[in-house]
Amino acid sequence: MIGAAKVARRYAKALLDIGKEEGKYLDYGKELEAFLGLCEKTPELLGVLSSKIIPSDERRRILDFVLGKGGFSEVIKRFFQVLLEKERIGFLREISSYYTKLCDELQGIVRAKVTTAFTLKNKSVEKLEEALKRFTGKKVILEMMEDPNLIGGVVVQIGDLVIDGSIKAQLEGLKESLKRGEYQ
Numbered sequence: 001m002i003g004a005a006k007v008a009r010r011y012a013k014a015l016l017d018i019g020k021e022e023g024k025y026l027d028y029g030k031e032l033e034a035f036l037g038l039c040e041k042t043p044e045l046l047g048v049l050s051s052k053i054i055p056s057d058e059r060r061r062i063l064d065f066v067l068g069k070g071g072f073s074e075v076i077k078r079f080f081q082v083l084l085e086k087e088r089i090g091f092l093r094e095i096s097s098y099y100t101k102l103c104d105e106l107q108g109i110v111r112a113k114v115t116t117a118f119t120l121k122n123k124s125v126e127k128l129e130e131a132l133k134r135f136t137g138k139k140v141i142l143e144m145m146e147d148p149n150l151i152g153g154v155v156v157q158i159g160d161l162v163i164d165g166s167i168k169a170q171l172e173g174l175k176e177s178l179k180r181g182e183y184q
Contacts, residue, residue, distance in 0.1 A: 004091055004094045005094065005098075006095065007088055007174065008091055008095045008098040009089045009098055010100040011079075011083065011088060011091070011095045011103065012095050012099040013029055013094075014098060015032070015075075015079055015099060015104070016028075016102050016106075018075060019075075021076070024073075024075075025103060025106070026103060027039065027073070027075060028073070028075065028099075029099055029100060029103050029132055031072050031073060031076040031159040032076070032095070032096045032099055033096060033100075034070065034072075035067075035070065035072070035076070035080065036040070036092055037091070037097045038066070038070065038090060043144075045062075045066065045091065046089070046090070048062060049063055049084060049089045049090075050087075050089055050090035052087070056084075056085070059084060060081070060084060062087075063080060063081065063084055063089075064077075064081075064101070064167070067080060067102055067155070077089075077110045081154070083095075087183070099109075101178075104141075107138075108138045108139055108140070109138060109139045110132075110136050110138045110139070110140055110141070110143055110158050110159070111140075111141045111142075111143060112132055112140050112141070112142050112143065112156055112157065113143045113145065113157040113158075113160070114128065114142050114143065114144050114145065114154060114155070114156050114157075115145045115146070115147050115149065115154070115155040115156075115157075115166075116144070116145075116147070116154050117146070117147065117148055117149075117150040117151055117152050117153070117166070117167075117173075118146060118148070119144075119146060125142065125144070128156075129142055129155070132156065133146035136158065136174065138151060139156075149168060150166040150167065150168050151166065151167040151168050151171070152164045152177075153166035153167045153168075153169070153170070154166065155169075
């Protein structure tokens with residue numbers, strides 16, 4: 001069986017190539033996200049479209065109906081039809097996520113997940129965003145989350161890189177140092 005990441009890369013790259021050729025790759029990304037949003041609001045839809053129990057011609061009719069009502073472009077309609085025919089529509093979330101990543105790379109954007117113990121003031125968010133922009137050399141889109149267990153400080157994740165400046169992590173580091181006898 002082919003892995004989800006491999007399927008996502010293949011289909012996302014194919015759609016991106018078409019989008020770049022036509023100068024509409026951002027539009028296609030929005031349409032991909034819109035359809036995924038529809039599937040998340042109505043989980044049964046993706047379940048039905050992915051089901052091998054339901055005959056493929058019936059699933060195709062359902063897909064065509066939904067796409068017709070949603071005002072999707074012809075390219076996106078064909079893209080979803082191919083996903084359905086190739087039994088890959090169940091990988092939609094992974095494809096959409098990878099497509100977003102590819103679009104971000106083209107635009108020089110990185111996404112950072114920022115976790116804090118409490119809501120930051122706008123000025124603090126702006127300073128953090130500016131610091132991360134200088135650090136990465138790219139435009140930064142922040143996804144803010146709260147976790148009161150951090151006590152204070154901030155944890156930033158950009159891709160595989162994690163910068164943990166939380167008080168919780170500092171206390172755990174101090175605890176480990178005390179266990180090793182480094183603070184005598």
